[in-house]
Every structure is written in C-alpha cells, then in structure tokens.
C-alpha cells in the first residue's frame with residue numbers, strides 16, 4: 001500500500017476487521033463506503049447535526065469529525081449493531097411504539113446517542129434526556145415523541161446497560 | 164365518531180417503522196450502483212450576468228472526468244417549473260443568481276469532479292443585480308426576466324374597504340417582515356440512476372413529487388414517457404423544497420449522454436446554495452374594527468421575494484392573499500400580494516405557501532385591536548372567527564367542517580389557567596412571562612386549480628391486496644394513512660396490505676406531497692379504488708350467501724351479513740371466483756376537490772373544497788437582560804376533520820411547532836452568509852417547548868372518513884403565538900421575524916425592562 005493509506009484493525013458491531021483505508025478519510029466514510037454500512041448518515045459533515053453518530057468504545061461520537069485512522073484498535077458500534085439477528089433492541093421497539101420516527105434520517109444517530117447515554121445514566125430526568133439528544137437534530141418530529149420513547153425505555157429494564 | 168372503525172382513527176405502527184429504526188431504508192445517497200460516476204455542478208460566480216462563453220476543454224482533459232455538459236447538451240426544452248416555466252436546468256445566455264448551474268461534470272471521484280469544475284472557464288458580462296423586491300419593482304431596476312420583474316399579482320377584493328375604514332371605530336396600520344428560511348430537511352438532496360436494458364433512464368430521487376419529476380425529464384430530454392422512470396428513494400424530509408427538481412435533471416442529463424450509473428449527493432453547503440427557500444415577505448396591513456371589536460375592513464399590500472425563479476411563487480402569492488384575512492369573517496377586503504423576481508436564490512414552497520408569513524400579520528393585528536379596545540385576545544378571536552355560514556374573503560360560503568371556534572374553546576381553559584397562575588409566578592426579576600395566541604385557517608390542496616390524485620387497488624385471486632400510489636412519503640405518514648383507509652374499506656388488517664409507492668413505472672399520478680393535500684385528496688383516491696373493489700366482492704358474495712347486497716359488510720377478511728357473523732365467506736374465495744369469471748379485481752381511483760378558479764381581478768371564487776383550522780397558545784419567558792426567549796409550552800388545538808392516525812397528527816403538530824419556533828426566533832437565511840449548518844440554526848431538543856396537542860374533529864363530509872389535513876397548519880400559528888407572547892411579556896411588540904436575541908433585547912430596552920425590576 002502506498003503512503004496515503006493506513007491499515008486499521010478494529011471491531012465493528014462485534015466483528016473484528018482489518019482493512020486498508022486512505023489516511024485522510026473520515027470514520028463516517030470508512031463505515032459507509034468501505035464497510036458498506038449505510039445506516040449512519042451524513043447530514044452536514046461538520047459536526048452540527050448528529051446524523052452520523054456512532055459509538056466508539058461505548059461513547060457516542062460524530063463520525064464525520066473523526067478520522068478513519070482513529071478507529072484503530074477501537075470497539076465501534078453502528079445502528080446495524082443495535083438489533084440482534086431479527087430481534088429489535090427494546091429501545092428501537094419504544095421508538096416504534098411511541099411514533100418517534102418520521103422520515104428516519106436522523107433516527108440511527110439518535111438511537112446511537114440515546115443508547116450510549118442510557119448505558120451511563122440509570123435514571124435521567126426529562127431535562128437530562130433532552131440535553132443528551134440536543135446534538136442530534138431532527139427537522140420532522142419536534143423531538144417530543146422521541147423524548148417520550150426514551151422515557152418509556154427507562155421504564156423497561158432491558159433498555160439499559162447496552163444489550 | 165359514533166361509527167366504529169377498525170383501522171381508521173387508530174395509531175397503528177407505521178409502515179416501514181421497523182426498517183427505519185434499523186437504519187435500513189435506502190436513501191438516494193445509500194443506493195449501491197456499479198461504480199457510479201459522481202456529478203457536480205459549476206454554478207454562477209455572479210448574481211446577475213450574461214454568459215459570453217463557456218470553455219470546457221480543460222475540464223475534459225482532467226484525469227477521471229468523463230463528461231462535461233452545458234445547456235447545449237439538453238435536447239428538449241431547457242425550462243423547469245411546475246406552475247410557470249422560467250428556470251433552465253443549465254443556464255443559456257444569462258445567470259440570474261448564484262445558485263444557477265452553468266455546467267455539469269461527471270467524474271470518477273469527487274476530487275476529479277471538483278478539479279473539473281475548477282477547470283471550466285466561463286466568461287461573464289456582469290450585470291447590475293437587485294436583491295430587494297421593492298427595488299426590483301422600481302422603474303429602471305435591472306430586468307431579470309424578459310417579461311419584467313413582477314412574476315404574479317393576486318388580488319382579493321370584497322365589499323368596499325374604504326367604506327369599512329370610514330365607519331371604523333379603530334384602525335390599526337402596521338408593517339411586518341419575515342426572512343428567507345432554509346428548509347433544512349436532515350437529508351440533503353440526492354439521487355442516483357442508471358440506464359436499464361431497454362434504454363430507460365431509471366432515477367432514484369429524494370423527492371416530493373415523482374410524477375412531476377418524470378414529466379420534467381421527459382420534456383428536458385425530449386423522450387417518450389416510457390424512457391424515464393422515477394423511483395422515490397427513502398426521502399429524509401422535504402417541507403416543500405423537494406418539490407423542485409433538485410438533482411434529478413442533472414442525473415438524467417448525465418445518464419442520457421454517458422449511459423453509465425451516476426449519483427449526485429448534495430453536500431449540505433450545496434443544498435443551502437442551490438435549493439429553494441421560504442419567501443421573505445413585507446406586509447403592509449391596515450385593519451379596522453367597530454366599537455365591539457368586530458373586524459370590518461382589511462387592506463393588505465404585500466410583496467414577496469421569489470428570487471431568480473418562480474418555482475411555487477405564484478402559489479405562494481395566491482395562497483397568502485386568500486389567507487390574508489386570517490380565520491375571520493371580514494366584510495370589506497382589499498388584499499394584494501405581489502410576487503417579485505430578484506437575484507436572490509429562488510424561493511419556492513415551504514410548509515404553508517405564504518400563509519405562515521401572513522399569519523404573523525393578521526394575528527399581531529388581532530392582538531393590537533384587542534389591546535386598543537380593552538378586550539381579551541381570545542374573546543376578539545371568538546367574536547370574529549369563521550363558522551358555518553361565514554363568507555370568506557373570496558366570497559366562498561363555508562358550509563361544513565369549520566372547527567375554528569372549537570379550537571378556540573379547546574384552548575380556553577389552558578389559556579385562562581396560564582394567565583391566572585403561570586404568568587405571575589415568574590421566578591427571577593430579570594425575566595418576564597407572557598401568553599400569546601396564534602390562529603389560522605388553511606385551504607387543503609392547491610389554490611383554485613385542479614389537483615387530482617389517482618391510485619390503484621389490486622386484489623390477487625388469492626385475496627392479497629396491493630395499493631399503488633404515486634403519493635410521496637416524506638416521513639409524515641401518508642403511506643400508513645392511505646393503507647388504513649383501504650384496510651377500513653376492505654375490512655382487512657393494514658398489515659395485510661402491500662404498498663407500492665412513488666414509482667412512475669407502476670404508480671399513477673397522485674400530485675405533489677404538498678399543500679397538506681395527501682390525506683384528503685389521495686385518501687379519497689385510494690378510497691374510491693377500494694370501494695370499487697369492495698363493490699365487486701359484495702356483488703359476488705350475494706350470489707354465494709343468497710342475501711341482499713345491502714345487508715353485507717366486509718369485516719375481518721370476510722363478507723358477512725350484518726347481524727349474522729357466522730354466515731360469512733372469505734374474500735380470498737370471492738376473489739378467486741371473480742377472477743375465474745373474468746371479473747375485475749384491479750380498480751383505479753380518482754379524486755379532485757371541487758374548486759372554482761379565482762377571478763383574476765377580484766379573487767372571487769372557491770379556492771379550496773375544505774379548510775383546516777387551528778389555534779395555538781404559546782407560554783414564553785423572556786430574559787430582559789439577554790433577549791433570550793424560552794418557549795415553555797405550546798398548547799395546539801387543530802381541527803383536522805378526522806385523525807386517521809392520531810399519533811401521526813400529534814407528530815405533525817409537534818414537528819410544526821418546532822419549525823414554527825425556529826421561524827419565530829432563530830432562523831434567517833442570508834445569501835452569501837449562510838453557507839453551512841454552522842451558520843444556520845434550527846431548533847434542537849433543548850429549544851422546543853412541551854407541546855400539548857389537542858385534536859379537534861369537525862368532520863369534513865367530502866373527506867375520507869371526514870379527514871382534512873394537518874402538515875402545514877401545524878406550523879402556521881406558532882410564530883404569531885410566540886410573537887404575541889413576547890409582546891405580552893414585554894408590553895412591546897416585535898414586527899419582524901425572526902425575533903432574534905438582538906431584536907428582543909432591543910424591545911426589552913425600549914420597553915424599559917433592561918435592568919432589575921422593582922417588585
């Protein structure tokens with residue numbers, strides 16, 4: 001490989017991968033174009049919208065602001081890793097039950113942020129939830145049904161602590 | 164509501180919801196094609212100029228560049244526009260705004276495409292440009308189109324306004340302005356395509372109107388209908404701007420010449436630069452009441468800036484004029500709205516077509532009148548509100564489904580409570596609280612023109628049902644709602660119905676997903692088709708069950724007789740029998756609302772078959788030292804006729820309120836300054852109020868199960884409610900949107916609140 005590529009090794013949605021990537025591309029590019037996981041979206045490319053949110057070592061990050069090379073040795077989760085086989089994650093169930101999804105473009109990013117947030121926060125109040133998702137813009141829903149879904153998830157043991 | 168429905172009125176799980184929470188839907192930018200070329204457009208360097216020469220030779224030499232196209236490569240009619248055709252896909256001899264495309268580059272990589280763009284040399288002859296519509300109207304202003312700078316004027320005249328002002332007890336005359344607004348759907352415009360084995364251009368697009376896209380491409384490239392196929396990709400919001408042809412034409416042009424897969428995904432920056440905005444308005448309004456507060460005259464002179472092209476400008480001018488009275492009965496009306504060309508990026512449809520701008524004016528006036536007369540803002544709205552039997556400004560007699568006063572009554576208890584106990588409990592001396600009302604009416608469908616929808620409902624001989632509709636789903640939920648309507652008619656579960664949506668090869672024209680029209684119009688079209696199908700099933704069942712047809716009902720996948728559920732026959736059996744006899748199991752439905760075109764001089768006519776109504780109340784807290792406004796809560800009462808899917812209605816209301824808060828307080832698109840999402844802020848979860856959504860159901864007799872619409876109405880009352888709230892908090896009124904920090908702070912200073920309150 002020429003000098004403009006780097007080899008990275010990381011875990012994505014539980015699977016170990018090794019791949020060569022151009023050194024200048026973003027983590028979002030690696031995920032979408034190299035891994036072919038198109039659930040993570042680009043809404044702005046500059047860290048303003050949250051549509052590209054993924055989890056890196058359990059923390060929600062804007063993958064458009066991160067270099068692909070920084071994924072090396074990290075544990076990455078994208079929306080594709082949230083449901084197991086055919087079974088939806090309970091948080092996804094709550095989003096459906098509470099009508100939190102309209103166009104669905106912001107949804108993967110929102111679910112990634114929320115999922116990471118709930119791992120660290122046992123019992124957040126409405127205001128904390130609101131703050132946690134304030135980096136994920138949604139132009140369709142006005143957020144209310146999203147926040148309701150997250151509150152509903154808090155009532156459900158299985159939504160916490162990751163899986 | 165006394166009839167029991169099985170599907171209608173229930174908040175079932177949305178079609179496609181499971182896919183969406185998994186990130187599965189394929190948006191146009193996600194489509195996998197075999198080594199697609201990427202496209203990029205060279206746009207104008209000047210807001211107004213003549214093009215002397217375009218040299219593409221250097222660009223073509225760049226490694227990886229596979230094609231460079233200009234207007235000369237467009238074989239058909241190089242003009243776009245759904246209402247008036249004035250916008251070239253690629254400029255010919257003139258550019259009229261910075262958004263204008265001059266050449267299209269197709270290349271193997273983004274980098275090569277950019278190098279190609281940079282290597283195109285355009286010789287311009289700069290022309291004076293004009294950005295302010297008032298300036299553009301003056302003699303000697305730069306002429307943007309051959310026909311002049313006035314795109315369209317709509318007048319609405321009734322009675323004699325001068326007489327009204329003559330008799331008036333109180334007259335208030337003010338000027339209001341609103342800003343250009345970026346739709347900022349989360350998915351930037353995108354499309355992708357290939358040429359299939361029959362030579363058909365197949366294009367996946369993020370769009371609100373696939374059948375319109377199809378028509379434009381056929382005309383641009385002088386092709387036959389069957390040589391273009393538009394498939395609506397998953398679409399990440401639209402709000403009006405995906406009604407225009409954004410990337411579709413460029414994809415078509417590249418496919419036409421290169422015949423290899425291509426894709427075009429706008430960066431957010433390009434979407435800002437090149438797509439339509441909400442028309443900024445300047446509204447001069449003079450209204451008069453009698454001693455009791457009854458409106459007796461209104462005169463409006465408004466100018467809206469459509470930028471370089473018409474897009475939906477004519478509809479915006481027309482609708483805003485019709486809605487200029489607000490949801491009130493006014494005897495004497497004299498309204499004129501002019502839509503004017505300038506050299507700004509063009510403006511088009513955005514959630515409300517001019518009604519949100521007009522609502523700022525009429526709702527502010529209502530509060531001003533109430534104040535002068537010493538009556539309550541709610542009372543003056545109740546006094547003047549439209550009801551069954553009222554005549555609108557266009558002379559339309561409202562005969563049914565006028566739930567405006569029901570909305571006001573629904574708000575009343577919240578309003579009284581907020582005024583009584585919330586306003587006065589402000590915790591800090593630097594903050595002041597206010598409660599504001601905003602009301603609206605909104606005609607469903609296009610203004611005084613035909614706007615039909617068609618649909619097909621098909622049953623296989625084994626009883627499986629498929630609905631074919633050209634109605635673009637943008638996330639608002641039309642696919643689910645149309646499915647519920649068909650399920651209700653056929654007596655089956657919505658889960659058993661397959662929906663084929665927005666594919667011009669298989670679906671027929673449903674018109675645009677705009678004007679809050681799809682539930683009402685496409686809802687009626689699918690209902691019509693489903694009823695035809697139901698009819699043949701029932702006829703067939705008569706034969707089997709040996710009972711009169713009028714005793715039969717479709718229920719739980721069977722035809723049964725009323726009162727004897729044991730005696731039934733499955734629809735699959737019936738379908739098989741109909742099929743075997745050569746009967747028809749596939750039915751086309753059609754609906755076009757009854758309207759009467761508006762008189763060009765007086766605006767008289769019946770612009771819409773039905774109207775939605777709403778009133779919202781905003782509880783706002785203003786920081787008198789910083790100008791910061793917090794909208795604590797919005798109570799929103801909406802007459803939707805009937806909520807086919809109540810949670811969808813709530814979702815529209817919450818989303819509309821959020822967008823309305825942005826319109827009221829923070830959003831302003833400035834050409835040349837607003838380049839990326841760093842420069843343009845839309846409400847985050849922290850900026851939006853708690854929303855109490857109240858659904859009022861004043862059934863529309865011509866609506867499917869009584870339904871009207873809610874998409875745009877959801878947003879319209881919010882900004883005036885917030886502005887009226889600020890005004891009541893500060894005792895000082897803001898007339899210009901957005902009520903930004905600076906404007907609110909200025910208002911606070913002017914009103915003498917800047918500083919610690921005495922109490």
Ligand code: FES
Pocket residue numbers: 041042043044045046047048049050051052053062063064065
């Ligand atoms: S695309 Fe990464 S934050 Fe918007």
Ligand code: FES
Pocket residue numbers: 100101102103104105106107137138139140141349399400638
């Ligand atoms: S659901 Fe459309 S942006 Fe959030």
